[in-house]
Amino acid sequence: xxxxIPYKIxxxxxxxxxxxxxxxxxxxxxxxxxxxPGTREPLTAEQMEPIFCKELVRQELDETTPMIDIPQPIxxxxxxxxxxxxxxATFLEKALDTPAKIYYKFEGNNTSGSHKLNSAIxxxxxxxxxxxxxxxxxxxxxQWGTALSMACAFFDLDCLVYMVKVSYEQxxxxxxxxxxxxxxxxxxxxxxxxxxxxxxxxxxxTTGSLGCAxxxxxxxxxxxxxxxxxxxxxxxxxxxxxxxxxxxxxxxCKKYDIRPDxxxxxxxxxxxxxxxxxxxMGEKLRGEADVRFIAVEPASxxxxxxxxxxxxxxxxxxxxxxxxxxxLGHDFIPSPNHAGGLRYHGMxxxxxxxxxxxxxxxKSYEQSAVFEAATLFARTEGTLPAPESSHAIKGxxxxxxxxKETGEEKTxxxxxxGTGYFDMVAYQKYNDGAMTDYVPTDEDLAKGFASxxx
Amino acid sequence: xxxxIPYKIxxxxxxxxxxxxxxxxxxxxxxxxxxxPGTREPLTAEQMEPIFCKELVRQELDETTPMIDIPQPIxxxxxxxxxxxxxxATFLEKALDTPAKIYYKFEGNNTSGSHKLNSAIxxxxxxxxxxxxxxxxxxxxxQWGTALSMACAFFDLDCLVYMVKVSYEQxxxxxxxxxxxxxxxxxxxxxxxxxxxxxxxxxxxTTGSLGCAxxxxxxxxxxxxxxxxxxxxxxxxxxxxxxxxxxxxxxxCKKYDIRPDxxxxxxxxxxxxxxxxxxxMGEKLRGEADVRFIAVEPASxxxxxxxxxxxxxxxxxxxxxxxxxxxLGHDFIPSPNHAGGLRYHGMxxxxxxxxxxxxxxxKSYEQSAVFEAATLFARTEGTLPAPESSHAIKGxxxxxxxxKETGEEKTxxxxxxGTGYFDMVAYQKYNDGAMTDYVPTDEDLAKGFASxxx
Numbered sequence: 001x002x003x004x005i006p007y008k009i010x011x012x013x014x015x016x017x018x019x020x021x022x023x024x025x026x027x028x029x030x031x032x033x034x035x036x037p038g039t040r041e042p043l044t045a046e047q048m049e050p051i052f053c054k055e056l057v058r059q060e061l062d063e064t065t066p067m068i069d070i071p072q073p074i075x076x077x078x079x080x081x082x083x084x085x086x087x088x089a090t091f092l093e094k095a096l097d098t099p100a101k102i103y104y105k106f107e108g109n110n111t112s113g114s115h116k117l118n119s120a121i122x123x124x125x126x127x128x129x130x131x132x133x134x135x136x137x138x139x140x141x142x143q144w145g146t147a148l149s150m151a152c153a154f155f156d157l158d159c160l161v162y163m164v165k166v167s168y169e170q171x172x173x174x175x176x177x178x179x180x181x182x183x184x185x186x187x188x189x190x191x192x193x194x195x196x197x198x199x200x201x202x203x204x205x206t207t208g209s210l211g212c213a214x215x216x217x218x219x220x221x222x223x224x225x226x227x228x229x230x231x232x233x234x235x236x237x238x239x240x241x242x243x244x245x246x247x248x249x250x251x252x253c254k255k256y257d258i259r260p261d262x263x264x265x266x267x268x269x270x271x272x273x274x275x276x277x278x279x280x281m282g283e284k285l286r287g288e289a290d291v292r293f294i295a296v297e298p299a300s301x302x303x304x305x306x307x308x309x310x311x312x313x314x315x316x317x318x319x320x321x322x323x324x325x326x327x328l329g330h331d332f333i334p335s336p337n338h339a340g341g342l343r344y345h346g347m348x349x350x351x352x353x354x355x356x357x358x359x360x361x362x363k364s365y366e367q368s369a370v371f372e373a374a375t376l377f378a379r380t381e382g383t384l385p386a387p388e389s390s391h392a393i394k395g396x397x398x399x400x401x402x403x404k405e406t407g408e409e410k411t412x413x414x415x416x417x418g419t420g421y422f423d424m425v426a427y428q429k430y431n432d433g434a435m436t437d438y439v440p441t442d443e444d445l446a447k448g449f450a451s452x453x454x
Numbered sequence: 455x456x457x458x459i460p461y462k463i464x465x466x467x468x469x470x471x472x473x474x475x476x477x478x479x480x481x482x483x484x485x486x487x488x489x490x491p492g493t494r495e496p497l498t499a500e501q502m503e504p505i506f507c508k509e510l511v512r513q514e515l516d517e518t519t520p521m522i523d524i525p526q527p528i529x530x531x532x533x534x535x536x537x538x539x540x541x542x543a544t545f546l547e548k549a550l551d552t553p554a555k556i557y558y559k560f561e562g563n564n565t566s567g568s569h570k571l572n573s574a575i576x577x578x579x580x581x582x583x584x585x586x587x588x589x590x591x592x593x594x595x596x597q598w599g600t601a602l603s604m605a606c607a608f609f610d611l612d613c614l615v616y617m618v619k620v621s622y623e624q625x626x627x628x629x630x631x632x633x634x635x636x637x638x639x640x641x642x643x644x645x646x647x648x649x650x651x652x653x654x655x656x657x658x659x660t661t662g663s664l665g666c667a668x669x670x671x672x673x674x675x676x677x678x679x680x681x682x683x684x685x686x687x688x689x690x691x692x693x694x695x696x697x698x699x700x701x702x703x704x705x706x707c708k709k710y711d712i713r714p715d716x717x718x719x720x721x722x723x724x725x726x727x728x729x730x731x732x733x734x735m736g737e738k739l740r741g742e743a744d745v746r747f748i749a750v751e752p753a754s755x756x757x758x759x760x761x762x763x764x765x766x767x768x769x770x771x772x773x774x775x776x777x778x779x780x781x782l783g784h785d786f787i788p789s790p791n792h793a794g795g796l797r798y799h800g801m802x803x804x805x806x807x808x809x810x811x812x813x814x815x816x817k818s819y820e821q822s823a824v825f826e827a828a829t830l831f832a833r834t835e836g837t838l839p840a841p842e843s844s845h846a847i848k849g850x851x852x853x854x855x856x857x858k859e860t861g862e863e864k865t866x867x868x869x870x871x872g873t874g875y876f877d878m879v880a881y882q883k884y885n886d887g888a889m890t891d892y893v894p895t896d897e898d899l900a901k902g903f904a905s906x907x908x
Contacts, residue, residue: 006467007533013460079461080545080836091534091608109563111838111873153833154545173627173878179885180832378634379607382534384565419565421875424627431633 007090009252011083017247018070020240022059023278023350025066026285029357031236031349032324034060035311037453043321051218053228055126059237066282068240070122071129077121077154081110084245086252086413091380093400100403102396103258104416105249105276106383111177112147114386114418115272116232119241120144123230124151133226134158138188138213140167141341142174143386143418144232149183160227162188162216166207174422188213195219195317209333210344215317233269234314234323234348242275249413250279260291262399264414266391267295267304267362268341270348276415277360284359295351295362296395298370299439301334303327303347304355304362306445312346312452322453325352332448335438339367339426340387345448363395366437370394371430374420386418387426461544463706465537471701472524474694476513477732477804479520480739483811485690485803486778488514489765491907497775505672507682509580513691520736522694524576525583531575531608532698535564540706540867545834547854554857556850557712558870559703559730560837565631566601568840568872569726570686573695574598577684578605587680588612592642592667594621595795596628597840597872598686603637614681616642616670620661628876642667649673649771663787664798669771687723688768688777688802696729703867704733714745716853718868720845721749721758721816722795724802730869731814738813749805749816750849752824753893755788757781757801758809758816760899766800766906776907779806786902789892793821793880794841799902817849820891824848825884828874840872841880 024030033042048057059068070078089102107115127135134157139145145161152159161183168175168187175185188208189196195215199206206212214231221229232238253260263280265273273295283289295304307326314320316330325346332345347355354360367387374390376397377383385393396414403410420427429435478484487496502511513522524532543556561569581589588611593599599615606613615637622629622641629639642662643650649669653660660666668685675683686692707714717734719727727749737743751758761780768774770784779800786799801809808814821841828844830851831837839847850868857864874881883889 008467010464013462111832111836111875113875150836154836172882173875176878176882176885177838177875180829180838180881182833375634378565379636382531382565382604382608384631384634421565421567421627421631424630427634428626428630431630 003256005088005256008085008087010085011248011251013079015251016078016083017244019067020070021243021247021278022066022068022240023282024063026282029353030063031353034321034323037322050222051229053126053130056237059240060235071125074122074125083248086249089381095380096400098400098404099407099409100400101411102400103413105245106416108418112143112150114143115245116144116147118244119238120147120151122241124155124157127228128155128157132228135228135230136160136217136221137230138162138217140164140210142167142171146177149178149181153181159183160220161185162213164188164208164210164213171422188216193219209316211316211330214315215319218319233271236350238271239274239348239350242271243278245275246278259411260413261410262292262412264294264392264395266342266388267297269344270351272415272417274348274351293360294395295360296391297364298342299364299366300338301343302364305364309352309356310452323349325349329448329451331451337436337438342388365391365394368435368437371435373397384420385416386420387423389417457710459542459710462539462541464539465702465705467533469705470532470537471698473521474524475697475701475732476520476522476694477736478517480736483807484517485807488775488777491776504676505683507580507584510691513694514689525579528576528579537702540703543835549834550854552854552858553861553863554854555865556854557867559699560870562872566597566604568597569699570598570601572698573692574601574605576695578609578611581682582609582611586682589682589684590614590671590675591684592616592671594618594664596621596625600631603632603635607635613637614674615639616667618642618662618664618667625876642670647673663770665770665784668769669773672773687725690804692725693728693802693804696725697732699729700732713865714867715864716746716866718748718846718849720796720842721751723798724805726869726871728802728805747814748849749814750845751818752796753818753820754792755797756818759818763806763810764906777803779803783902783905785905791890791892796842819845819848822889822891825889827851838874839870840874841877843871
C-alpha cells in the first residue's frame with residue numbers, strides 16, 4: 001500500500017477524525033486524580049462544575065471511554081484550519097546530511113499560530129452548549145488567549161483573558177489580535193480580583209506570572225453568573241482534544257506506510273506532546289507497536305528532567321485544585337533571560353504518569369541551542385518556528401545526527417506546534433548575539449520545591 | 455464532473471502548475487514598453503541587463519510565448535508552501551446572509567505572509583543560475599523583503615534590503631524575520647548610496663518612501679560586482695510568476711465545476727491581481743468565457759480610479775526606466791494616516807492596458823470600511839487578513855450584498871493575498887476607534903501629477 005510520499009501530506013477533508021482518542025482508557029496506571037487542597041480527597045464532578053463546564057468535567061474524569069465523538073459544530077470549525085499537514089522535511093534532511101527520515105506535523109497554519117485552537121474551540125463549544133455567557137482564562141505568550149478569542153468569536157461568547165503583565169506590555173500585537181476577535185484583555189495581576197489585589201500588594205510592581213493569571217481567571221469565572229474558567233494545557237480534557245493532532249498524524253502515516261521510530265514533542269504543560277503521541281502511545285500500551293517518545297523542555301524550566309512527581313498546586317494563588325505531576329513548585333518562575341514559552345512549573349498528569357512508568361523519555365536544552373536549531377529550520381524548511389516548537393526541532397535534529405553517526409535510517413516525527421511571528425523580540429536577541437543561557441542551580445530549584453505543600 | 459466541494463480545496467502536489475502563463479501573449483493591445491528616460495526609446499535587453507538578471511530580462515520582454523516552463527528547483531520550493539488552498543467562505547456567506555457563493559484563494563500560509571514568495575523564489579533562482587553573488591531590493595511593509603530573504607536563504611544568495619525608514623523603525627519584527635533568514639536590512643534613505651545621501655540632504659529627517667528605497671536598491675545593485683536588482687511587483691516578469699495563483703485557482707475551479715462570475719483582487723503594484731486573474735482574463739481575451747474583474751485600491755492611493763495613464767518614473771530618484779501606467783506621479787505619497795499597504799504611486803503596465811481597454815473595473819474604499827470588513831472576515835472565517843487583502847474582502851462583500859438585494863446566486867472569487875500578523879499597529883488603531891480616513895483632494899493629486907515628466 002506504499003505510495004509516493006508528497007512533500008506535504010494533506011489528508012482529505014473526510015479523513016479528519018470524527019472522534020477524539022482518550023489515552024487514559026489504555027493506561028494500566030491511570031493518572032492520579034485532581035484533589036481538593038483542603039480535604040486532599042479526589043475532586044467530584046459537583047466540586048468541579050462551578051469552575052469548569054459540565055461536559056468538560058465529564059471528559060476530565062472519564063478514564064475508560066477510548067473514543068469520544070467530536071460534536072458537529074466543532075468538526076465544522078476544524079475544517080477551517082485542518083487537516084494540518086504532515087511534512088517530509090527533505091530540505092532539513094539534506095542540510096543535516098542524515099540518512100534519517102524526518103517528518104513534522106505542522107499545527108501553525110491558523111491565526112492563533114499554534115495547536116491551541118484544537119482545544120479552544122471544543123471548550124468554547126461546550127460553554128455555549130451549556131448556555132453560558134462567557135469564559136475566562138489566562139494567557140502568557142498569548143497563543144492560548146488568541147486561540148480562545150477566535151473560538152469565542154465563532155460561538156458568540158464573551159471572552160475575558162488575563163494576560164501576564166509583562167507579556168501584555170511586551171507583546172501588544174498578540175493583545176490586539178485578541179481584541180480584533182472581540183476578547184477583553186486585562187493585564188495580570190489586575191486590581192479586578194481579590195487575588196490580583198493581594199499579589200499586587202505583596203509584590204508591588206510585579207510583572208506577573210502564569211500561575212498568578214490562572215488564579216485571577218478562576219476567581220473571575222467563579223464570581224460571575226454564567227461564566228466558567230477554561231485552561232489551554234495540563235488538564236486531561238485538553239490532551240483529549242489535542243489527540244486530533246496524533247490521530248491525523250497516525251492516519252497520514254498509515255496511508256503512506258510511514259513507521260515512526262521516534263516521536264519528539266516540546267513539553268510545557270504537555271498539551272501538544274500528549275495529543276501528538278496519544279494514538280502511538282496507545283499502540284505501545286496495547287503491545288501493537290513500539291516507538292520511542294521524547295519530551296523536550298527548556299533547561300531553564302526543567303519540570304520533567306529535574307522536577308518532583310508529587311501533588312502541587314496548579315497556580316500561584318492556590319485557588320485551583322492540586323494535581324499530581326512533575327513539578328518545580330508552584331512558586332517557581334524561570335530566570336528573566338528565558339525567552340521562549342514552556343514556562344509552566346508543572347506538567348500534564350497523564351504525561352507525568354507515563355514518564356514515571358518509563359514509557360516516555362525527556363531531555364532539556366538551553367535556549368541558544370534551541371534558537372540555533374530554529375534558524376536552521378527556518379532557512380531550510382521555510383517556516384519560522386515558535387520558540388516552543390523549536391525545542392522539538394532541536395530534539396529531532398539531535399536524533400537525526402545520531403543516525404548520521406550510526407548510519408541508521410530511522411524515521412523521526414516531531415510536532416511543529418506553531419509559528420514564531422509574535423516572538424521576534426526573542427529572535428532579535430538571538431540575531432544580535434545577545435541571547436544568554438541560564439540553567440537553574442540546585443539552590444534555585446530548592447526555592448521552588450519549598451512551595452510544594454507537604 | 456461536479457463533486458462535493460470541500461471547505462478548503464487543496465490540489466494534489468502533482469497538480470501544481472509546471473508552467474507559468476504569460477497573459478501578454480493573448481493581449482491584442484500589448485502593454486507599452488519600458489522606455490529610457492533620456493532617449494524615450496524602448497529599453498533593449500542590453501540596457502536592462504546591468505540592472506536585472508538576464509533570464510528575467512528575457513521574460514520581461516517576451517510578449518508572445520504563452521506558457522513558460524518553471525525550472526525544477528523553483529517547483530521544489532513551491533512544494534514547500536503550495537498548493538495554496540481555494541477556500542469556500544461558507545461562514546462569511548452565512549454572516550452576510552447572501553445567496554452568492556464566495557471563494558477565496560489564500561496565499562498567506564507561509565512565513566512571508568503573502569503571495570510575494572511566488573516571484574521572490576523565481577528571481578532568486580535566476581540570479582543564482584546566472585552565478586551572481588546577491589540581489590538588492592526595497593521593501594515597504596516588509597512582505598516582499600521577507601519573501602526575498604527566504605528565497606535567498608534557500609539558494610544561498612546575499613540579500614540586501616533597503617527598507618523604508620518609517621517601516622524599519624515601526625516594524626522591527628519584520629526586520630528581524632528578514633535578519634533571521636540572513637538578509638542585510640538597511641533603513642532608507644541611507645547614507646550608503648548617492649541617491650540616499652541626496653534625499654537625506656534635501657529632506658533632513660525624512661522617513662523615506664518606497665520610490666526612494668527603489669532608487670537606493672537600484673544604485674546599490676548597479677554599483678556592485680555580481681549583484682542585480684529585483685522588484686516584487688509592477689513588472690511583467692512578476693505578473694508572469696504570480697500567474698501560478700490564477701493557474702491553481704483555475705485548476706481548482708475546473709476540478710469542482712466552480713464558474714466564477716466575478717473575480718476581485720486588491721491592487722497596489724498589481725502583482726497579486728495580475729496573477730490571480732491571468733488565466734481567466736486569457737479566456738476572456740480568447741472569447742472562451744466571460745468574467746467581471748474588479749481591482750480594489752485604497753481611496754488614499756487611487757492610481758486606477760483617479761490616476762493618469764501616461765509614462766512616469768517607477769521611482770522617486772528617477773534612476774529606473776519609465777513605464778506607461780496609471781500613475782499619481784512618482785512624487786505622490788499617501789497621507790500619513792494611511793495604515794495599510796498598496797501605497798505605490800503607479801500600477802502594472804499589463805493591468806493598466808487592460809483597464810484602459812475596459813477589460814477590468816476598479817473601485818476604491820476608505821480604510822475604516824476596509825478594516826471593518828477585515829474584522830468581520832477574521833471573526834467568521836478565522837484568518838486575520840492583511841490590510842492589503844482586506845481591500846479585496848471589502849470588494850467581495852459588497853458584490854455579495856448586491857446579490858442579496860437581487861437574489862442572484864453569483865460566484866465570487868477573491869484573492870486573500872496574506873495575513874496581517876505584522877500589521878497590528880493598524881488594527882490597534884481600528885480597535886481603539888482611532889482610525890481616520892483621508893481622501894486626497896484634487897489639489898493633493900495635482901501636486902503628484904506635477905511630478906510626471908512631460
